[in-house]
Amino acid sequence: MLTLEKKNKVEAYIQEQLQHRESGDPICAYVYDLERLKTHAKGIKESLPASCRLYYAVKANPDRRLLEVLEPVIDGFEVASYGEISNVGEVSDKPMLFGGPGKKDREIRTALQTNVEYLNVESFHELNRMMHIAEQLSVTIPVLLRVNLSKNVSDSHIRMSGVPTQFGVDERDIPGLITHALQSDYIDIKGFHFHAMSNNLDAKSHVKFVGMCIEKSLSWKKQFALDASIVNVGGGIGINYWNPEEPFEWNILADGLADYHETYQEQDLTLFLEIGRYMVAGCGSYVSEVLDVKTNHDEHFAVIRGGSHHLRMPAAWKISHPFNVFSVEEWHYPFVRPEVIDAKLTIAGELCTPNDVLVRKEHVDRLRAGDIVIFQYAGAYGWTISHHDFLSHPHPEIVFI
Ligand SMILES: Cc1ncc(COP(=O)(O)O)c(C=O)c1O
Numbered sequence: 001m002l003t004l005e006k007k008n009k010v011e012a013y014i015q016e017q018l019q020h021r022e023s024g025d026p027i028c029a030y031v032y033d034l035e036r037l038k039t040h041a042k043g044i045k046e047s048l049p050a051s052c053r054l055y056y057a058v059k060a061n062p063d064r065r066l067l068e069v070l071e072p073v074i075d076g077f078e079v080a081s082y083g084e085i086s087n088v089g090e091v092s093d094k095p096m097l098f099g100g101p102g103k104k105d106r107e108i109r110t111a112l113q114t115n116v117e118y119l120n121v122e123s124f125h126e127l128n129r130m131m132h133i134a135e136q137l138s139v140t141i142p143v144l145l146r147v148n149l150s151k152n153v154s155d156s157h158i159r160m161s162g163v164p165t166q167f168g169v170d171e172r173d174i175p176g177l178i179t180h181a182l183q184s185d186y187i188d189i190k191g192f193h194f195h196a197m198s199n200n201l202d203a204k205s206h207v208k209f210v211g212m213c214i215e216k217s218l219s220w221k222k223q224f225a226l227d228a229s230i231v232n233v234g235g236g237i238g239i240n241y242w243n244p245e246e247p248f249e250w251n252i253l254a255d256g257l258a259d260y261h262e263t264y265q266e267q268d269l270t271l272f273l274e275i276g277r278y279m280v281a282g283c284g285s286y287v288s289e290v291l292d293v294k295t296n297h298d299e300h301f302a303v304i305r306g307g308s309h310h311l312r313m314p315a316a317w318k319i320s321h322p323f324n325v326f327s328v329e330e331w332h333y334p335f336v337r338p339e340v341i342d343a344k345l346t347i348a349g350e351l352c353t354p355n356d357v358l359v360r361k362e363h364v365d366r367l368r369a370g371d372i373v374i375f376q377y378a379g380a381y382g383w384t385i386s387h388h389d390f391l392s393h394p395h396p397e398i399v400f401i
Contacts, residue, residue, distance in 0.1 A: 009033055009401050010285045014326050014372050024332075026289035026305035027372055029397035030383055034069050037283035037379075041073040044279065047254035049261035052271045055097055057235050058084045060276025060380040061284070065400050067091045070279070076117070078235075078274035082107045085114055097232070097274065099146070099193065101166050108133050112141065118230070120146045120193045122168055127181060134186030141186060144193040144232050145178065147171055147216065153209040156238065158198035168193070171216070178224050189226055191270075192217045195234020199277065203249040206237065207256030210271070214260060218267060229268050237278035239377050241314075244322050248278065277380040284379025286311045286396070287326075290371045291350065293338040300340045302367055307349010307356045310396050311378055312386035320359045323347070326372040339368035347373060351391050 010031050017027050045054050053075040058067070062084060067077075071092045079085050080100035085107075088096055095117035098107075103122070108130060111119060121127045121143045134141045146168035153162050169177050174192075181187045194213040200206055210233050217231045238248050257271065288306035295301070308315035331337045345367060347359035358375065367373075388395060 010287065010374055011326055013399060013401055014287060014374075018328060018330070026291060028288050028304075028306045028310070028394075029286075029399050030310075030378065031285045031287055031399045031401060032063070032066065032379065033283050033285075034065065034400055037066060037069050037280065038073065040282060041070050041279060044250070044275070045073050047250065048273070049258045051261045051264075051269060052257055052273060055272060055274045056279055057274045057276030058088060059384075060235075061280045061382070062087055062384060063398070064091060066280060066283070066379075078276075079116070082110055085111060085116060089114055097144070097272070099195070099274075101168075105129060105133060108141075109137070112137065112139055118142050118144050118190055120144050120168075120232075121177070121181070122146050124169070124173075124177060124180065127177065127187070131184045131186055134184075139186065140188050142188045142190045143181070144191045144230060145169065145174060145181070145189060146193040146195075147174055149194065149196060149212070149216075151212075153212065154197045154200045154202060154205045154236075156197040156200040156202075156236065159196065162196060167195075174220060175223070178220060178226070182224065189228050191228045191230025191232060191272075192220065193232040193234065195232070195236065195274065197236040199238035200236045201238040201240055201248055203252035203256075206253050209233065210253075210256065210260065214264060214269065214271075217269070218264075230270050230272055232272035232274065235273070235275045235277065237275055239277055239281045239380070241319055241322055241377060244377065250278075279380070281377040281380035284377075284382060286375040286378040286382060288373050288375070288396075290367060290369050290373060293340055293367060293369050295340075299361070300343050300345045302340075302345055302347045302369075302373070304347060304349055304358075304373055306393075306396060307351050307358065309349065309351060309356075309387050309390050309393065311358060311375060311382050313381050314358045315355055316385075318360075320362050321375045322377060323359060323362075323373050323375045325364060325367055326374055327366070327368075328370050328372060331368075331370055337368050337370065339366060340364060341366045350393060 057078040076095040077088045098116045099120040101122045148168040150171045288304040292303040314321040344361045349356035
């Protein structure tokens with residue numbers, strides 16, 4: 001939830017901008033609350049049992065300022081490209097996990113000279129390439145084998161596992177993959193990797209999923225007499241964009257992890273979590289000024305300075321992003337101020353495409369041209385996944401409070 005304190009900080013920023021702006025250019029910014037991020041990350045870390053290690057999935061938001069805040073709190077970083085490896089290398093000596101289905105030979109080679117601790121194996125061919133590179137360099141590569149599970153594990157609408165995808169190796173082929181890896185002196189199987197879903201909102205199903213990952217790992221460990229103690233359950237913890245008042249119940253997951261810690265104490269297992277969205281979504285707000293309000297074919301629309309080229313996720317998922325309205329009383333034009341009152345409204349961006357929509361037919365008490373819309377939970381998969389330069393509008397300010 002957007003706390004009152006957070007809301008006030010963002011609103012204080014807007015107030016200040018309104019008071020001091022000279023150009024008259026509309027407000028458009030990403031506003032990050034770093035203190036809130038630190039508190040949230042610490043809360044996550046402190047809730048985990050001793051057998052869990054907490055990694056931050058950098059792809060959710062690679063901003064250096066966020067990485068610096070997270071660095072002292074977490075155990076390491078999950079990275080998926082050489083770019084991410086070098087960004088992390090600039091702020092931390094902590095270990096990295098290198099995943100991603102399209103690793104290049106050059107990335108694998110350079111990863112081996114950095115703090116990358118484990119590499120995920122995503123396919124037989126990738127395993128062969130790793131063996132080849134490791135032999136050439138006379139090094140042993142510690143790997144986690146990425147599994148695409150046979151069974152669906154949650155109702156989350158984006159799944160990487162339990163369905164045919166480009167990720168990992170079909171669970172049915174994992175014994176063959178292990179057998180192949182064991183033939184090489186240059187590959188050391190350290191465990192398994194199961195990142196399986198995105199934006200799961202059901203904590204109980206997540207606990208079950210983790211239990212399933214542990215059981216699968218233990219059975220392969222036993223079957224092949226592996227010294228493979230790592231069970232990487234990935235990320236996928238959700239943000240309830242539809243109803244932020246009912247967030248993912250983190251305590252249920254934390255309690256479940258504590259139970260597994262007790263149950264499997266004898267087994268020498270370490271559980272890795274690679275959390276992206278849930279870590280950083282709440283610390284970021286995207287704020288944008290309303291340029292126009294109008295009615296078209298009997299439906300109400302607001303057009304903002306900004307849009308999906310800054311915050312692509314609601315357009316990509318075809319959802320309404322949670323928002324609140326910051327009312328601005330000043331009105332400088334000598335003509336009528338367009339507004340909607342007590343109506344359903346679509347909030348669109350400044351791009352020339354009907355897909356540039358951030359909010360779809362949601363109720364507003366009142367919205368006027370010149371008001372500011374605050375999109376909450378914009379800290380994850382926001383700016384970096386968006387197509388910034390389509391139409392060549394200026395980028396938003398990036399502000400840290
Ligand atoms: C391998 C891997 N781990 C972790 C994550 C982070 O997932 P989330 O942001 O849902 O926590 C991702 C996201 O795509 C991923 O691909």
